[in-house]
Amino acid sequence: MQGNRYAVNYDISNAPTDDSTHSYQCDLDTTTGTWQFSYDGTAWQSYQDDYWKTAVGATVQWTGEIYNKEDDMPGTATDKCNFTGCQYSVDGVYQDAGLVAGDVSSDDPNEWGAQWVSGTAFNIWDIHPL
């Protein structure tokens, strides 16, 4: 999170299990400047920063991300990790992301694959899983 201060949270002990499906959501309450993150509908993390009392998110990204380059990105070529139901909200109303093929990319196509599926879905995978 980046407000007046930069914050990251690595939820080391709660990695999703293989082949499981989960829902992730984050919402901003500008009255308190608080981002609320939920995991499968349960509050997971909050982040309060006065910066967000007068600002709103200007961009939205759905990303697969690893910490060490040696770590495996979720998914393999034959069993890709599916991102589905991608939406964002404006004034509390959720709408489809409207993804197009050009929106989906990989930082390093030799390491990680990315594939557009639809306006709300895409796939990612590790090219060389350990």
Place this chain on the structure above:
Amino acid sequence: MGKRYGFQYLGHPPTIESVLSQPLAFPMQALFLIMQTFSAPLFVSFAECQTNLDNNMNNQFMVQNQSGAIDLSSRLTRLNEISTSSSATNMTVAGDNTPFLARDFENRSVWSVEYSGVSLKLKLANPKYVDKYRQKRTFTVWLDAKTGQLLKIRSKFQGEAGEMRQEPSADSAESQLRAAGEFYSGLPNVSVQPRITFLDAVDAVLSQGIGSPLAAKEIDGLCVMHSKMGSTPRLVWVVTLRGLPPIPAKGPQGDLVPAWQRNHIRNVVDAVTGKCLFATNVPQPD
């Protein structure tokens, strides 16, 4: 055992001379008197030993002297295993910056145990790895002078700080932690003690956590009752690595995040199971 942990015996077993100097009528009476005279104090002494050992396990005993402070500190941290010298001084806490606890620590009389000549050796590190900050970190452990309870562990890097900034004030750190849903409810109750040492927790960070302790200029520790997002408080080691190589910042304009906001990480480790729970760079320097 008593010597090692600074036990204080309230009485002394009688000497052979004092027993034999009693006027005795029969040998059996002499034996009885010897047994009686010896047995009671010896049993008392054993009971005191056991009680003091139990108390010691709970850290609830008066640290009698410098060597007692060093021994207790070493038992809780194992820092003696990676340092060449240690010393202890008595001091009063003033102006501490521990979030949630600074006010409680203020004006406390503590044993300040310092370990120098440190070369970090971790169980899970490559045995051939040479600590690049060898002899450049000193560790200081604060123990409550009255109870022996561990208050905190600080380290100080003796070299170029670079982008490593001072930690935030207690109020600022507490505010930031609260904003992230974290809360330190206090030091652990005497009945709930860590099952792993500070160095064990650092090892857990190396093997499970975020950021390498071997690459950190400073490594601080705190053993507290911790809760997050309203969870039931649990006993944890909070291990903060400072002066790390900056962690890459992802996302839009991530590369604009200054290095001093990305070169520290705080890992929270379950002090009973040794499991690394999560890691965050909150709180940030002021």
